[in-house]
Amino acid sequence: MALIRTSSPHLHKASSTSDVMRLVVLATLPGLAAMTFFFGWGTLINVIWACLLAVGFEASIVKLRKRPLGFYLKDYSALVTALLLGLALPPFAPWWITLVGVFVAIVIAKHLYGGLGQNPFNPAMVAYALLLVSFPLQMTTWNAPFVMINGGESWNVLGFSDTLLLIFGGIEPPLFDSLTSATPLDVMRHRGGLTTEEVWSAIPVLAEGIGAWHAVSAAYFMGGVFLIYRKVFTIHTPLAILATLAIISSLFYALDPYQYADPFFHLTTGATMLGAFFIATDPVTSATSNRGKIVFGIGIGVLIFVIRGWGGYPDAVAFAVLLMNLSAPFIDQYTQPRSYGHAKANRGMKGGM
Amino acid sequence: MSTQFSFHGGVHPPENKHRSTGLAIQTAPIPEQLVVPLSQHIGAPSEVVVSVGDYVLKGQVIAEAAGRISVNVHAPSSGQIVAIEKHEVPHISGMQAPCIIIKTDGKDEWIEHAGLDDYKAIPKQELIDFIRHHGISGMGGAGFPTDVKLHLGDDHIVNTLVLNAMECEPYITADDMLLREHSENVIKGIEVIAHLLQPSHVMIGIEDNKPQAIRALELAAKATNLNLDIVVVPTVYPSGGEKQLIKLLTGVEVPSGRIPADVGIVCQNVGTAAAIYDAVFDGVPLISRIVTLTGEALARPHNMRALIGTPLETLLNTAGVNQSILYRLVVGGPMMGFTVDSQAIPMIKTTNCVIAATYNEMPPAPPANPCIRCGMCEQVCPAELLPQQLHWFAKGKEFEKAKHHNLFDCIECGACSYVCPSNIPLVQYYRFAKAEIRAEEAEQRKSDHARIRFEARQARLEQEKADKEARRKQRAADAAKAQAVKKDKDEAKAAVSASTSAEPDLKALKTAAAVARTKLKKAQKALQNAEEKGLDGQEKLRVTVTELEAKAQAAQEAFDQPQTNKTDTPSLDIKQLKTNAAVARTKLKQAEKALAKAEESGEGDLIELRSKLDAQKVKTEAAQAAFDQAESGGEISDAIPQAKLDEMKADAESAFAKVEKARSALEAVIESGSPAAEKMKAGVEKLQAKYSALKAEYEKALAGNSAAESKSSLSPAEIDALKQDVEALKAKVDKAQAALEAAIASDSPAVEKMKAGVEKLKSKYQAAKSEYDSAVPVPVPVPVPVPVPVPVGVSHHGVDLDDLKSDMDAMLTKVSKAKRALATAEASQSPAVEKMKAGVDKLQSKYDDLKSEYLNAGGKVAEPEVVDPKALKQDVSIMRTKLKKAQTLLDTAESDASLPENELDVLKTEVERLTQLHHEAKEKLDAHDKVLIDKAAAEGIDLKKLKIDAAMARAAVTKAERAATKAREAQTEDLSDIEQELVIAQQKAEKINQTLSRFSD
Structure with missing residues (x-):
């Protein structure tokens, strides 16, 4: 042979x-x-x-x-x-x-x-x-x-x-x-002068049906954890998204609990979990280094909150992800890891362009 | 003790180690033929010290280390050398390399050998030499000569000695088995290394998948006094990589591009330590090693101690290979080893494992999917790179970006390829990119080198041209002076005979002075060269230069002294002044050049250089002014305009040089596509404008001068200037043309623009040429006052000849240049080749025309009408020029009402005086001519013959000079011979000239 x-x-x-x-x-x-x-x-x-x-x-x-x-x-x-x-x-x-x-x-x-x-x-x-x-x-x-x-x-x-x-x-x-x-995000957006507390008690989808969304989010969360365990993707992007969203919504909720929804609501309704674990982790379109993924995730978290809070659409995951897809190459340029034996990481892009 | 450090990434491929650890280390049979490669290590291949047919004993040196990074090669067994030839060697490229092939006699007879009684008793250097002599190089894989690493203690502070027992690659168990069976030897070997390096701490790193080896090591380590730690680390590939191991054991990272010794660490393999033990204690050179034979195609996978040079086939057969299921033969580990396709390949000092794999064990990689940037490679990369990005860059040949992403920190461990879900052969991409970048860099270095050489050559040629011009002028001046001296003698009509004896002395002295100067210049150049390149022996050169300077000074003084005695002071002064002016000019140019260079490179003290340059300028001007003043017979009013003119011209020239430089820089920039091109273009245009203004000013001044001249419209000097302009323009046109062709060849976008520029230059050149042509016929009627028409014709003829010759030479240079360009174009398959070929043909034909013309003209040189009233004639023409100058000055002064009356008078008297002088000179020339003609009539044949001899001698000198230049250029060894010849030729020429001058007196 x-x-x-x-x-x-x-x-x-x-x-x-x-x-x-x-x-x-x-x-x-x-x-x-x-x-x-x-x-x-x-x-x-x-x-x-x-x-x-x-x-x-x-x-x-x-x-x-x-x-x-x-x-x-x-x-x-x-x-x-x-x-x-x-x-x-x-x-x-x-x-x-x-x-x-x-x-x-x-x-x-x-x-x-x-x-x-x-x-x-x-x-x-x-x-x-x-x-x-x-x-x-x-x-x-x-x-x-x-x-x-x-x-x-x-x-x-x-x-x-x-x-x-x-x-x-x-x-x-x-x-x-x-x-x-209507979806919980919808009613939270179009509540017409009601405080958060009033919305929760008055609107049936929140009062009775919110459990369904919680359950679906929990299911996606489980799937995501499974993928992290199987090393299909790293924890960086989902963690950055969820943490950012939680921190920002907590901040606003703490400032004005009557007007803003609590962080748990943001994390468990809409496509937050689906987006964080299955959409934003698409390797092709996200930033590539671990550090880049964190920046990418933070961007998505911020954009989700901003678009949900002040944008014209009920859910924001799609737009947030697309906007960050747009910035991924740029993020890549500035988030190279520090290589072995180098005092610091390289920044920017040399050659070409 | 366990480690608290870790390195990034790593993978856990199936280990498959247990297979080959079932049996103790066996001894492989001695094969019938040993194939011992000369290069089994990193560094220079060893040099063969035996010849075919020799009988060698086991352990005999058969090839010696060649150079610092090299080791000896020993005969692994006794037998006869049957061949020294190229043979397949275990190399990733599958190449063949020189090997010594030994036919073993089976006796395995040792040469006399012995270890050291007490290695601590002998000097370290001797111990290291002993190890070097025993052919020990790294056993881990790379094969770096061990003695070099043992020297690291000399110039580095080595705190930690790290022993690599990781053996992180799957399959391999050679070190494992070595430690299990020979831990004591390893520890003793480590003691030898520690004795040489004196580290404060010794660490043995070993993976936790070798419990028996760890146990054996721990037992053996009890016997040592060393501060030694056995560090057991978790199994992860590639923990055995030197840098990864160091990070793992010490937490220190070896800086990129440095060696571990730079951070106080030296790393050795345990196998190397065992080899050192064998050498130092038993005197056994590195002629065998433990190699793991494993893989599913083997019936009895195990470790064996095999002789270096044993063909793989022997090893495989010993391990019971099943050839029918053998699919892939890997030398080394499965992660970084390489495949070989022949079983005749021998094992060498670095062969730690041979894997005979079946198809199922190592199936071919499936076709690669596209990269989805999943980042798994990034997670496992031990160098903390972004393999996915490097892959994109390598694929897209964006090598700059790849370098920016630290491609060269990749250790090619293969972890990324191993985990890649898309089955992309990432390591191959990186190897490709690295090779491409290296090739590119080599190319870049080559072209830089060529450019520097070309520029140096250009500068040298220009300098030579200038020197030649200066020499020519010098000769003319000398001749004039000599004539003047003679004239004085004639006038005095006394002690005529006394002077003749002094004359040869003077000439000899002059030659001596010239030779001394040449030597000095050469030495200076050598010194400069040495300084630039930082070569050794600068001090010596400097001393030589100083000595030569003194010698040259002495020679010059010796020459000057008698001259001072003989000639009248003013003319000497003029000469000195002229020399001073020339020297000052040269210095100025040098300073300018240095400044430009400094500006370009942005190095050095610019301010200092600039101030130096300014000072030099002032000096030059002063020298020039003094010279001009002296030359014009102390006439200040005469000297000033000329000096000014010169100054303007110099300004214009320097501006032009700047423009040229800027333009070439611009071209370079355009070629490299730098964004600064636009800016530079503007700069060039500005410079061009400046230059044009300067030139216009200068030309105006020149024109004003010539317009003011009463008689002939153009003086010879002006014609010369015109001619120079024309030539400069021509050169420019040529250069532009060449640049254009280059641009066309490289498809530069600036071609159109450049074409227009070339057209413009051409038209300019045409204008200048026509101007010059129209000017040239004027000087022919000018020498009307010269009484004898024949000499004029001759001299005119001579000038033509020189012109033709220089034209021809220039054309030859062009032709060769064009040919070279053509060759380059052909090599690069440029589309402009056809065009360039036509151009070369045209140039060649032009050159041929010129040559034939020159030959025709050259035939006339030998005609008997040659009489040499040159000096007299020159005298007359000098007088004439002076007179004209004075006349012009007077005219201007007259037209300029602002000048005071007395100055006008002075000028007038001066003109009259000069007219008188001119008259006298003319008369003298007439008289001399008559005398000469008479003499020629009396001893005609002799004179002619002498003259021909003189011409021939001159030609010989020229030839020798040219040969010397060429030799200097090529730096051939016979340079000194040629120079000797040159001096001899010069002396001969001088002799003949002396005789000739005596005769023509």
């Missing part, structure tokens, strides 16, 4: 990009389960529909770019993108919302920039932001958790086939209105 010549090292850890992606998919399952449990079959249907679309779009664009199809499909990156988008969309979002979103994410935000590893912006968040700006009605109609329906006596979510019909039929069944409600 002829001996081969290769360069060192001759050992490789048995891990691959697809393993990483599979782990991410696995880690979202608790969140997906919680969403399905509290908000009905919509999220699951959305996720599956988005995944099918993603595989389809990925395959066609890879084919169009004349790349090996199997090799690129096997990295599961498209699935992760679709999964995250599906989780972020409202459970009753019509089918074409998902279609447009996945198209934007896979074709425009990812492959037009050169495919995996080359995209400057998080594809799922590009799609989400575009949908939010283009279809505000559909994107802000959130359904009520089952605990608020019929007094929460039993698990009476809309049936699977009804949900399917609702999403793909486009006809609004008579039940629809009774199934939707």
